[in-house]
Amino acid sequence: KREGSPCVMRSYVSPAVRVAAAARDVGLDIAGTMFLVGGEALTDAKRAAIEAAGCVVYPKYSIAEVGGIGSACRRMRTGNSVHVHRDGVAVVSRRRRAPLADVEVNSRMFTNLLPFAARFLINAEMDDAGILEPVACDCEYARAGMNWRMRDIYSYGNLTGQGITLMGSDIVRILESALPQRLGGGPGDYQLVEYDGARQSQLELRVSPRAGAESAAAVRDFLLREIRGCYGGALASRVWTHSDGLKAVIAEPFSTRSGKVLSLH
Numbered sequence: 001k002r003e004g005s006p007c008v009m010r011s012y013v014s015p016a017v018r019v020a021a022a023a024r025d026v027g028l029d030i031a032g033t034m035f036l037v038g039g040e041a042l043t044d045a046k047r048a049a050i051e052a053a054g055c056v057v058y059p060k061y062s063i064a065e066v067g068g069i070g071s072a073c074r075r076m077r078t079g080n081s082v083h084v085h086r087d088g089v090a091v092v093s094r095r096r097r098a099p100l101a102d103v104e105v106n107s108r109m110f111t112n113l114l115p116f117a118a119r120f121l122i123n124a125e126m127d128d129a130g131i132l133e134p135v136a137c138d139c140e141y142a143r144a145g146m147n148w149r150m151r152d153i154y155s156y157g158n159l160t161g162q163g164i165t166l167m168g169s170d171i172v173r174i175l176e177s178a179l180p181q182r183l184g185g186g187p188g189d190y191q192l193v194e195y196d197g198a199r200q201s202q203l204e205l206r207v208s209p210r211a212g213a214e215s216a217a218a219v220r221d222f223l224l225r226e227i228r229g230c231y232g233g234a235l236a237s238r239v240w241t242h243s244d245g246l247k248a249v250i251a252e253p254f255s256t257r258s259g260k261v262l263s264l265h
Helices: 013-025 044-051 168-183 216-227 233-243
Strands: 008-012 034-038 056-063 067-071 082-084 089-097 104-112 124-134 148-155 190-196 201-207 246-250
Touching: 008 013, 013 034, 013 044, 044 056, 056 082, 067 089, 067 148, 089 124, 168 190, 168 216, 201 216, 216 233, 216 246
Parallel strands: 008 034, 034 056, 201 246
Antiparallel strands: 056 067, 067 082, 082 148, 089 104, 104 124, 124 148, 190 201
């Protein structure tokens, strides 16, 4: 910016928040920088942290198995909202109960339309949810026929902390089987909580005192070692260690209103 050139940064959401916060901390003026982000939900808190540095941020929505699904235009300045790329993918929804949550969700199903798509998918569910609706907009996307938007996008069946997606079934296996077998306790004594931290998505491993674990740090280190054996886990372990994005505490797991203890919260 000092050289007079506007900048664009592409990244996952959490690293973008950390960059904007770091610039403010050391007094660097990066106002006007455009952040194009994806990989995890752009929450209101994360958007506010980036905009506090005088920057603008636009989410993009893609899934490795499907490809590019949507992009935000300049009018989409609130929420986690994108124009659906209707030239490349068809999106429909169905109401269902999330397998790892005690709630009903609008699950999204995707069909590839491009002849050169990497996979042949028809109504494939990717454990993502969101609101699909028409949008009145005069941007280039709408003029090109992309007049539907998806908003409030999030994953209800996978762990997506800091832009790295891990299958919920892999994490549940570790929390309900591997950890109890190695460190004591049983299903329901270990819970992984994902929440918005001050500068990034944060993960907290809650370990019930009933499990009798020697220390929270030992449980955290064992979880990181086990995750390395999952698809995408080696990268997740390195990123979470570098960003200090995974904490462990000796505390009772959270329960739902009906008294259920979910492995992923």
